[in-house]
Amino acid sequence: MRTSAFVVLGLAALGPWACSRESEKPPAPPRLFATEAAEPVRGAPAPAAPVFTHLTVKARGATTELERTAEGWRLTSPVEAKADPYAVDAMVQQLTTAKFKATVTASPTDAELKKFGLTSPSFTVTARAYVPDANGGGAEDPSRQRTVTLSGGDENPFDGSVYVRRDGDAAVYAAEGVVRWSLDKGPFELRAKEFLGPLDAAVLQSIEVTAKDHAYLLTRDPDGKTWRMVKPEPTRANASRVTELLAAFAGQQALSFPEDTPAARKALGLDAPTVDARFVPSTGEPIRVRLAQVTREGAPVVHALREQGGRATLAEVDARALTTLDVGVPELKDRRVLNFPREAVRRLEFHPGGKAAPLVVARGASPEGGSDAWRIEGPDGGPARHFRVVKLLGSLESLKAAAFGEANVKRWERYGIGAASRSVVLRDAEGRELARLWLGNAVPEQDERLYARGSGPDLLEVSASAVAGLPTSAADLKDAPPGGPDGGAAP
Known part of the structure; x- marks a missing residue:
């Protein structure tokens, strides 16, 4: 009795095709889309993968035509549109590599076709492809053209597989459920959803x-x-x-x-x-x-x-x-505070505010360096550390406004911005002003911000920490003296 029970359970697990005519089952084809008449001999080179050029998909109450173009797959019917590359790639992948799971029946009756949902298939895919030659060609060679039409029926509730038939082949096969998921697509599923692009700022x-x-x-x-x-x-x-x-x-x-x-x-x-x-x-x-x-x-x-x-x-x-x-x-608005051609800067003037003399750094020939060396002008002058000046230029170039204030300001002095303000001026080789940064009062209730004026007409708010590193003396741009800040001998 136990043996009989196992047989019954086994038949139930196999699904509706368990009672098919076993003696009529031929070997299952190797792939859904077979490019060769027979499966390759073991050890022989695998046949070249087909290159699909056209797909006709009848599913979801509509027929979708797709063609492969130099720019990718496109729908040609029922609309002219770009295809969804992921949906089409999944379909092509299954057509190229998927194998039938089993042969359900080699010679189905009309009643069996109805039972398997193949009298009126839920989806039909006709795929055209060519088998490329050794050089990848063959698209126009009739002997290399291949076409297959697959019809999908109902799902087997026992294992999620789908009943499938091929034109020119009477048999009913079982294919994995992923085959249905990939092939049973309507026009909307096969169409690209990002329809507004491209909107490339570069063009x-x-x-x-x-x-x-x-x-x-x-x-x-x-x-x-x-x-x-x-x-x-x-x-x-x-x-x-x-x-x-x-x-x-x-x-x-x-x-x-x-x-x-x-x-x-x-x-x-x-x-x-x-x-x-x-x-x-x-x-x-x-x-x-x-x-x-x-x-x-x-x-x-x-x-x-x-x-x-x-x-x-x-x-x-x-x-x-x-x-x-x-x-x-x-x-x-551009949040960059200053707008200047960095490669043209040959002189920087750091004004500490009030009537104090500015700290000036100029680039040009000097006894201590080459023609591109930076040199501090003034009574406490000398060569400036190149990387320090380059870093300052980078900081000024990347300085961004944290917020915008009043537009088209009439009275800048209300914000602590004027001729006596702390500022930075950038000039070219002829002394022409390329850009100027003014720094004003602290923003009320925003002590970590300062009012500023840059290359544009607006009042800006900048981070105080972003400009805290601006030099105030020649020492800020020089190497530390040997032995420590005071120049004495190291302990």
Whole structure:
């Protein structure tokens, strides 16, 4: 009795195909997509992996056509769009390497096909590929072309496998559940969700945004690296922040792709958008993106419309997309306090404040050094430590505003900034002023900050610790005397 019980349990574990005609089972094919007529002889070189060029996927009530291009996989139907590289790579990987798990039945009856869900398959994939020759060619060689059509049926609840059939092969096979997961994809799953990109700051020439709370226009400077705000006020723009905003905006994921019609655009509020952005690249058509919000079943829903030339894409997106570009002037301004060409600096003047004489460091020929040596001018002059001056230049170049204060200040003396203020002046070889930093009073209730004025027109707040290292005497730029600070002999 115990033996009989084990047999019954074993049959149950095998699933619906356990009672199939065992004598009719042929050996299981080695792969879903077999490129050779028979499995390679052991020890022989493995056949070259097929290179897939076209996929037709019928699933989720739709048919999706995909083609491989030089830029990657693209959907050609039901829409023209970039394919999701992860979804297509997973599909190609299964087609290339997956093996059938078992042969369920070699000659299924109509009743068995219905039982396995193969009378009306849940998904069908037709894949075209070529087997490359030794040099990787063969795409146009008819003898190297291969095509297979796989139809997937129901899932076996006992082990999660899926029933599969191949065109030209009567047998029903079992494949691992991951095969279903990879092949059973509709147009949305196979389509790239990041539909707004690319919005590469490196190739854009201007960015104009009109949003709910803010509006601005940014243009690229002639140097091709920096940005300038034109509206609402002319000033240097924060290039790194602009790049961050573009990356965040271009990375928005589509939640769905509704049908794009004039009626749909109007119903979704895109005729009067909350955000209207225009991106002008150095080459190609400008890109316009509009975003609007409507209420659906009591919940806010946001849609984005991307237009470039004759192409348009409508997508539902996360509500956070509405605020990604809706930023104010302080966030877009360049926080660098000083703007100067570092390689042109040949003279630094450190003014301690009041009527005290400045500490001056100049770069040029000297008896003690070469033409690039830094030398302290004045009665207590001499060679300056090169790395110390270079470090000071780096600190001044990277000095950032912690906050912006009053714009277009009329009375700088209110903040302790004037001719007698502590300051630093940078000059070129001809003595022309490249940049100037003024340091003023401590910010009320912010003792760790000082008011400052730099290359722009705004009142700034800078960290007191960031400027604490500015030299006040020649000794700050020289090597310590032998034997210690007092010049005496070491104990």
